[in-house]
């Protein structure tokens with residue numbers, strides 16, 4: 032069978048666009064399949080650290096950038112010593128679309144329902160009844176991916192958040208301010224009857240009297256519902272005697288933080304949330320997608336040139352590029368970190384974050400953006416342990432739930 036397309040990418044989110052555009056840049060023939068029109072505007076609000084976009088030379092795609100960035104864990108507030116930015120999501124989408132369009136990439140609108148694998152190609156069948164084939168299929172359909180196999184886990188933790196862009200009777204934060212985590216006014220510190228896990232406010236001043244406020248639950252296996260988050264946000268505003276004047280946009284956010292890593296021997300390759308690329312301890316993904324897309328595209332492009340490379344070998348090389356031994360080991364440490372964060376009491380959590388952000392900038396930023404080697408990450412964790420108050424050290428040393436199993440895996444792998 033003649034298979035003219037090198038790669039078929041399923042999805043039309045940031046991951047699908049990033050990998051498609053990097054493949055197109057390398058002269059790979061790519062087709063796209065998405066259940067919606069790829070030009071349909073994205074809903075999510077995507078934030079990123081300034082040093083990440085600067086390094087990627089993409090700071091022109093930000094709509095806002097703040098130098099005044101802090102968090103509230105204790106008094107005084109923690110200053111982050113780094114800029115934070117918000118992507119202009121329309122600009123980000125059109126940046127990728129223009130790269131893709133200039134390579135004349137063909138898009139098909141349809142929903143993928145099943146895959147079939149053969150020696151030199153794979154085929155996708157759609158709900159609409161048409162079929163597409165390519166030497167390699169990349170699934171970038173987000174966290175609800177249906178074709179990527181991974182171990183089953185009963186302990187999936189979800190980040191949930193309820194956010195709103197609007198006008199308020201008084202400024203909820205200082206002018207020009209970005210607040211990553213405002214736990215200080217957290218309900219549970221004030222309301223003894225609040226049995227919900229601690230949540231925090233993520234706050235941005237958009238200028239001209241407009242603010243983005245998002246009540247966020249970092250992660251919980253029994254996800255905090257939108258009703259609770261909305262109520263908590265309202266309670267915090269009431270406490271400050273702030274009323275909502277106008278709401279321009281609402282964001283309902285829920286995604287899994289700790290999807291197990293996919294099996295790396297399958298013929299379909301994942302990218303983005305589908306490939307468990309969400310940072311298990313923070314939820315950040317976009318920076319990782321932007322940094323990984325060129326590496327993955329280069330590996331695929333190089334291997335496509337080899338005439339004797341079967342589709343399963345192509346996929347295997349791609350998975351190994353995406354999930355190296357270093358990144359697998361780091362991922363386990365982040366998962367271990369998430370387990371700890373979910374079990375900490377609120378005072379422990381606040382002490383933990385206070386210590387974490389007092390680490391040298393390369394350590395905390397490298398942790399959050401997953402850009403450290405395993406040796407550097409271990410060094411950062413040891414430093415954190417040494418600096419942390421006793422309550423946090425005690426929490427770090429108590430092994431509960433999945434923590435023992437995760438730590439054993441980390442130790443056994445580090446001995447290999």
Ligand SMILES: Cc1cc2nc3c(=O)[nH]c(=O)nc-3n(C[C@H](O)[C@H](O)[C@H](O)COP(=O)(O)OP(=O)(O)OC[C@H]3O[C@@H](n4cnc5c(N)ncnc54)[C@H](O)[C@@H]3O)c2cc1C
Nearest residue numbers: 042043044045046066077078143172173284303304316317
């Ligand atoms: C509200 C919200 C806010 C977030 N904010 C941030 C942030 O600030 N910073 C950050 O780094 N991360 C953030 N994340 C996490 C992560 O970056 C996003 O989830 C991101 O959208 C993941 O990109 P993706 O391309 O992998 O998946 P998605 O964006 O979910 O895209 C999946 C695509 O696949 C298509 N699709 C799905 N199933 C099929 C099918 N069967 N056939 C064909 N097409 C299909 C969908 O239509 C969609 O186009 C946020 C997540 C949410 C939900």
